[in-house]
Amino acid sequence: MPPADLVDATSERPGLTTLPLRDDQRLDAESVRPRRLSRKATGVDAVFEQSARVIGASMLVITGGVGLFLGYQAKPTFQTYGWSFFTTQVWQPDTNTVGIAAVLVGTFSVALVAMTFAFPLSLLTALFISEYAPARLKPTLVAMVDLMAAVPSIVYGLWGYLLVMPHAGDFAVWMQAHFGWIPLFDVRGSDPNAAVIDQSRYVSSAFCAGIAVAMMVLPMACAVMRQVFSQTPVGEKEAALALGATRWGMIRNVVLPFGRGGIIGGTMLGLGRALGETIAVVLILSPTFEIKPNLLEIGNSTVSSLIAGRFGEANTSQLSALLAAGFVLFLITLVINTLAAIIVNRSRSGAGTDA
Template identity: 80%
Template sequence: VMPHAAELARWLQAQLGWIPIFDVQGADPNAAVWDASRYAASAFCAGIAVAMMVLPMSCAVMRQVFSQTPPGEKEAALALGATRWGMIRSVVLPFGRGGIIGGTMLGLGRALGETIAVLLIISPAFDVKVRILEVGTNTVSALIAGRFGDASKSQLSALLAAGFVLFLITLVVNTIAAIIVSRSRSGAGTDA
């Protein structure tokens, strides 16, 4: 997958390189022979890999919720003259709103924890880069996984503090997701 992601990153630089976030310093996307390693270890490629790992679980949750839509409501919408898309928009999507939000937040929570995949793809660096196609970046979880074994006492304290901050971010995201899902219409508590 990474060679294809690197090709996509090169295309993005060629087409949108005038936008600073898509520019790669020192790389010519229009060169006859180009170096894939200039793009393959970037945050963009790591994001594609994490998305491919997270999307199946999110989609499975959403699909399960959509399949629990009461058939009577779907048939009633179709009997009243709604098209298939109209029935989906007016019955299935409102019924599954909690599942959509829950699946999305579940995927986001899993993406926050994909440490090893990101660590194996990116080239760890300690500078913040605003260009997503450039090699060399880091995430908090990858930083902890990559540096924990060799850390001195003060570095260990910093890594533990970073882990605590990551835990707090995950806790806030999951709490917000639980609140949103409980407020939205779900299949369990529909009125007849």
């Protein structure tokens, strides 16, 4: 046993020995107690934290203010028309008959066509950039896709009206000839096998407008998917390849399951954008107020195009009805975007990533 003066009196473990300390080296218990660390930001960090908090809260206040304003302005319309506002197809303010049933169906019709084209294109583009593109080419491809989001809506509208619509009309004729037995691809009063085909029946439709809108929502959906795919754990990808999986087998069994939440979230965010697109739809669609299950037939209308087309000539009561339609669209978009955020946050995407 060591001498008693060699045993550290402050040690709680028996048998632990230390070298003897001089009296001037012995520390008081209070002086060796760990100091408490403060997590409170100071200096520049505090300024950044408070600025971010203020800006984030401002966005919530602005969004809530928009919703409250639309709801307040829409209250007279809801009190006047009640549930008939949601079931009436026609929009005739002169006869005091207004409803958004037709434009709601048209809104979802255009969005359905847009997502039919945008979903596979955005998914394949995101997979190519994240998994197949050479490293030196990736920044250029990412910049090109992101640049698509900066193109004004009117440019897409002119592109769809002048370039896409004539070819989309020809494709619509082919679709009706081969799949006309499906109501979605039938054009009433037109025979695709006739000697002279009335091409005017196949343009300015939800199908033509949906193609233009698809190009507008593609960058948003692609960006979300690509970001999620890039966070796939490298260890899992290398393990799949080490076990003999092909590149596509690794993507199918590792990347896609990991990014499922991002795929769903990006698609729903794109859907929210497609529902509210305005200028491109106004330029392409021929406005009609009728519930149409025919995507290829001329004529349709959406909530956003209705507001843009009737806002300038609306009186007080008509303006309230338009704002009521906008309030309904606001709620639909808010619900879709909220669901997308919840799905992305609850998904496995981004968890447990390896450097």
